[in-house]
Amino acid sequence: xxxxxxxxxxxxxxxxxxxxxxxxxxxxxxxxxxxxxxxxxxxxxxxxxxxxxxxxxxxxxxxxxxxxxxxxxxxxxxxxxxxxxxxxxxxxxxxxxxxxxxxxxxxxxxxxxxxxxxxxxxxxxxxxxxxxxxxxxxxxxxxxxxxxxxxxxxxxxxxxxxxxxxxxxxxxxxxxxxxx
Numbered sequence: 001x002x003x004x005x006x007x008x009x010x011x012x013x014x015x016x017x018x019x020x021x022x023x024x025x026x027x028x029x030x031x032x033x034x035x036x037x038x039x040x041x042x043x044x045x046x047x048x049x050x051x052x053x054x055x056x057x058x059x060x061x062x063x064x065x066x067x068x069x070x071x072x073x074x075x076x077x078x079x080x081x082x083x084x085x086x087x088x089x090x091x092x093x094x095x096x097x098x099x100x101x102x103x104x105x106x107x108x109x110x111x112x113x114x115x116x117x118x119x120x121x122x123x124x125x126x127x128x129x130x131x132x133x134x135x136x137x138x139x140x141x142x143x144x145x146x147x148x149x150x151x152x153x154x155x156x157x158x159x160x161x162x163x164x165x166x167x168x169x170x171x172x173x174x175x176x177x178x179x180x
Contacts, residue, residue: 001028003038008087008094012040012112013101014073029075029110030133040112041071043135050130052079052123056160060120060169061086061146068142069115071135079128080104081121082158086146089116096175098153103130118146120169122157147172 004013018025028034032042050059061084064070074083086098102124103109113119121130148155148165152175 001031001034003034006099008085008097008099008117010039010112010114011085011087011099011117012038014110014112016108027108030073035112041115041135043071044133045070045137046134048132048134049077050132052128052130053126054162054164055123055126055128056162057123057128057164058120058148058157058169059166060084061118061148061172062120063088063116063118063144063146064136064139064142065144066142068136068139071115072113072119073110073133074103074113074119074121075108075110075131076103076105077129077131078105079123079125080106081123081128081130083111083121084119084155084157085111085113086118086153086155087116088118088146092116096153098155100155100157120148122160122163124158124160145169145172146175150175 002015016027018027035042081103082100083103084100087094
């Protein structure tokens, strides 16, 4: 795997190193030793899949608050998404900064989302599927979010003909310093 730092450290882009032959390729997508060597959280508590039928589906921006703050490894296994994270760690040099990356079945990239970051995505293709590996168990009482279009973050989401956002994600209030 190739680990590339981002402008909102300690978030990292992870690319596969495929070993190809006439059959196709083989590549490692997770290795506890490699993640630990890069200083990343190696705990794996659960995995989830998000299936999204329609291009323009927006999910986010979600996080879990301490003591249930979670790191995530996010990969798009079908279709394509614009994956976005926001640093919500008070005192961080990149506090309130965001980054966006296209994750797709074609580019096979993954994004490591550290604890203290909000995460969300917009589907860029019909039938997009997203695989999450999370360091903590889902805890409903610790589940929070910030609004996807809050001007405090200035996220330039790609335009789509439709934008499908559920009521909960659309109703998050303006950012008021909520800390994960």
